[in-house]
Amino acid sequence: MTSAPPSPSSVQDTVLLDHGLRAQARMFPYMLGFFGIGLPLFLWAARAGVSPWLMTLYLLVVSVAWPVFMTMRGQAEARAGFDTADALRGRLWRQGLGGGVWTLVLLMISLTAPSGGATADMLVTVCAGAAIGIVFFSAPVLLYLLILGPLAVAGPMYAFHALHESDSVTRLMSGGLVLALAMGFILNRHMRDHYRLQHEALQAARAREDMTAGRVALMETLSREVKTGLSGVAQALSLGLAHLARAPAPRQQVETALDEIERLQSILVTTLDNDEAEAGQIAIERTPLDLALICEQAVADFAELARSRDLAFTLSLAEQPTGAAVADARRVEQILGHLLDNAIQYTPSGRVELKLLPAADGLMRIEVVDSGPGLSAAELARAFRPHTRIARTSSGAPGAGLGLSLSKSLAELMGGGMGAESTLDVGSKFWVDLPFDATAVPPARPKIETGAPEPDHAASLRVLLLANNALRAAELRDQLEGLGHRCMTSTTRDRALSLARKGGVDACVISTGAFENLDDDGNRQTLSAFLDSLRATQAEARMNIVALLPAGDQAETLQDMGVKPVLLPQGRDGLARALIAQD
Numbered sequence: 001m002t003s004a005p006p007s008p009s010s011v012q013d014t015v016l017l018d019h020g021l022r023a024q025a026r027m028f029p030y031m032l033g034f035f036g037i038g039l040p041l042f043l044w045a046a047r048a049g050v051s052p053w054l055m056t057l058y059l060l061v062v063s064v065a066w067p068v069f070m071t072m073r074g075q076a077e078a079r080a081g082f083d084t085a086d087a088l089r090g091r092l093w094r095q096g097l098g099g100g101v102w103t104l105v106l107l108m109i110s111l112t113a114p115s116g117g118a119t120a121d122m123l124v125t126v127c128a129g130a131a132i133g134i135v136f137f138s139a140p141v142l143l144y145l146l147i148l149g150p151l152a153v154a155g156p157m158y159a160f161h162a163l164h165e166s167d168s169v170t171r172l173m174s175g176g177l178v179l180a181l182a183m184g185f186i187l188n189r190h191m192r193d194h195y196r197l198q199h200e201a202l203q204a205a206r207a208r209e210d211m212t213a214g215r216v217a218l219m220e221t222l223s224r225e226v227k228t229g230l231s232g233v234a235q236a237l238s239l240g241l242a243h244l245a246r247a248p249a250p251r252q253q254v255e256t257a258l259d260e261i262e263r264l265q266s267i268l269v270t271t272l273d274n275d276e277a278e279a280g281q282i283a284i285e286r287t288p289l290d291l292a293l294i295c296e297q298a299v300a301d302f303a304e305l306a307r308s309r310d311l312a313f314t315l316s317l318a319e320q321p322t323g324a325a326v327a328d329a330r331r332v333e334q335i336l337g338h339l340l341d342n343a344i345q346y347t348p349s350g351r352v353e354l355k356l357l358p359a360a361d362g363l364m365r366i367e368v369v370d371s372g373p374g375l376s377a378a379e380l381a382r383a384f385r386p387h388t389r390i391a392r393t394s395s396g397a398p399g400a401g402l403g404l405s406l407s408k409s410l411a412e413l414m415g416g417g418m419g420a421e422s423t424l425d426v427g428s429k430f431w432v433d434l435p436f437d438a439t440a441v442p443p444a445r446p447k448i449e450t451g452a453p454e455p456d457h458a459a460s461l462r463v464l465l466l467a468n469n470a471l472r473a474a475e476l477r478d479q480l481e482g483l484g485h486r487c488m489t490s491t492t493r494d495r496a497l498s499l500a501r502k503g504g505v506d507a508c509v510i511s512t513g514a515f516e517n518l519d520d521d522g523n524r525q526t527l528s529a530f531l532d533s534l535r536a537t538q539a540e541a542r543m544n545i546v547a548l549l550p551a552g553d554q555a556e557t558l559q560d561m562g563v564k565p566v567l568l569p570q571g572r573d574g575l576a577r578a579l580i581a582q583d
Contacts, residue, residue, distance in 0.1 A: 014088065019195035021091050023140040025077065034133050042109075042126045046119070054112060061108060065101045072098035096144055099137065103148045106130050110155025114162040124163060128156040128173055135184040142188050149184055153177040284413050288324035288440040289332065291364060292317050295356050298336040306344050312351035313344075318358045323438035325364040327414040332434065335407040335418075339368040339430050342404070347372035350427070359436040363416065367431040375422040383420070384408055407432065461485045461506040461579060466496045468512045476511055476548075483576055493530050500537035507544040507579045508534060510563075514550055518557045528561055535562075546578045 046055055076094040079087040106127060113123040134152035138144035157174050164170040299315045306313035325332075336354075343352045350371030357365040375383060384404050404418075411418040415435045422428035463485045467473035473489050480487045488505075490496040496508070516523040535543050546564045549555060555565035564578050 014085070015199045016192055016195050017092065017141065018088060019198065020140040020142070020191065021076075021088075021095060022080065023191065023195075024095060024137065024144075025073075025080065027137055027140070028073065031133070031137055038126060038130060038133075042123070046123060050112075050115065050119075050123075054115070058109060061105050065105045068101050069098040072101075092141075092143075095141075096147075099134065099144055099148050103134055103151050106134065106152055107155040110159045113159045120159075120163055124156055124159040125173075127159060128177060131156050131177060132180045135180050136187070139184045139187045140191055142192070145184050145188055149181050153181050284328045284331065284410075286326050286328060286414065286435075288326055288437070288442050289329050289434075290442045290445065291325050291332070291356055291366065291434070292320070293445060294329065294332055294336070295354055295366065298333065298340060299354055301337075302340045302344060305341075306352060309344060309347070310349070311344060311347060314351065314353045316353060316355040318356060320356075320364075321359055321438065323359065323436060324440040324442035325359075325434040326437045326440055327416065327434045328410075331410045331414060332432075335410055335432050336366065336368075338404065338407045339432070343368050343370040343372065343428075343430075346370070347427075359438075362436055363433040364436045365431050365433050367429055369427065369429045371427040374424040374426050374428055375420075376424060380420055380422050384418075404430075462504050463487050463579065464496060464500055464505045464508040465489045466493065466508060466510045466512065467491065472511055476509065479572065479575065480509070483572070483579075485579070497530075497533055497537065500534055500543075503538070505538055505543060507546065509546050509548065509575075509579075511548040515547075515554055515558070518554055524557070524561075531561060531563065544579060546575075 046058055050058070072094040076091045076098070079090045079094075110124070110127045110131075113127060114120050131152040135145070135149045138148045138152075157177055160170040160173050295315060295317065299313065303313060340352070340354065347370045352371075353367075353369045355367040355369065357367065408418040411432050411434070416433040418430070418432045420428060420430045463480050465473060465476055465480065465487055467476060467489065468491055470491075473491070477487045477489055488499050490499055499505075500508070515527065518524050518527065531545065534545065537543075544564070545562065546566055547558055548568055549558075549565050550568050555567075558565050566574060566578050
């Protein structure tokens, strides 16, 4: 049988008690100061007026109370790190016992102080001050205040009445002690309200964190599922393109649909990144960067888009001092992608320029300058807000209004910043600042292999395609012809040999799925005989044979047989390189 969950009121009472005990524990240094001030006055007054045996009793009681108090305090602090009901109860009675010991000591001294002779008034006054101290040190916890507070003020009030039964001083001091006790209760009420507000604020913050984490998790799930669905649609449309080689209008419609799928996938990625950036959940990897190389690659990526819009697109690289920017390369590329895409997309005519400025004040700045319509000051302020688009300049242009907001968040997460300037009808300038370290060493630039030929899409080869799937054959034929090659297609090995014997075949692409078990000697000999016969058909030159494989487990065996394996799905450049590569 399970116990019922605690009610909200009991949970709140527990929280308030915990806060009160912690607040009282934090008062310990102030209590030491209060004790250090009052003890010399007490010893002076007691030594001057009380009898030796009573002075000895006072010292004995204080010497016993102090180690008891310190022991209880240490045990209570040891339990402060455990968030359990038992630990809370242990702290409650230990801190209460520590305060109770001093309250009893104060009572004992107050009851005996009137016998202090000439210094009795001073002793009682010191006891009254100690009683006020106990009241305020008990104030954070209502239970202590209800029990220890009245006991603490009762002793000095009795002593004053014993010394001056109806004196105005007695009435004044008694009124002061009662007022101090009342102020203790008022202080307790205010502290409890403060604890309650603090607890509610903490709970609200945790709820916001949970909600943000849940939203990011939901976005990740939706993004993954939608991207998977869009990828499937894109693959089906790509297969359909092979049947539309001689139908320009439908082919253009399919290509437009593929562009829209790519745009939607980009929006999904940007939206998820923006939510993660707002939640502070994006991991940033800070490494020295070659910003000049990153800028060069960005210009190469967007050069075709700029040419299609008839824009002048230039790169300006200033000479840099020794050192390197320290940031996340992938996130810098993402920021430049957003800035350049915006600049080219929203500039109807003129120019776009990417600038890398010299490092200054510990920062390196990259600027994107355009001759677009420009933005007003109000529009520029709104441009950096998430999900906000400027209607005057973005009408008809795709986008989710997250690029600048995400870019600014990423720049700040990397320790930099982002800003902009714009003038209506003149153009805009957006920049990103990245941390610069004069002692950092930028990464070495990749070496260009001069001996390995780059794929030449313009070189025309006569390619023999062996594929046992009609849709796959049509897709590959369309891709090969798009590379500028002439293509012959066969569905069987015998037909492939027949076509190859007619001569003039430079390469053969085999796309029949996984080969037979090549660990079997018979299967390997059969395939080897076919490959030898295929190569023998070309007396003039050695045929380049490429196999497209769904998995890599047969790649090593095929390489030993002189076949170049390429894993599916093959890229355009990867296929082009494999066709022209020489052994």
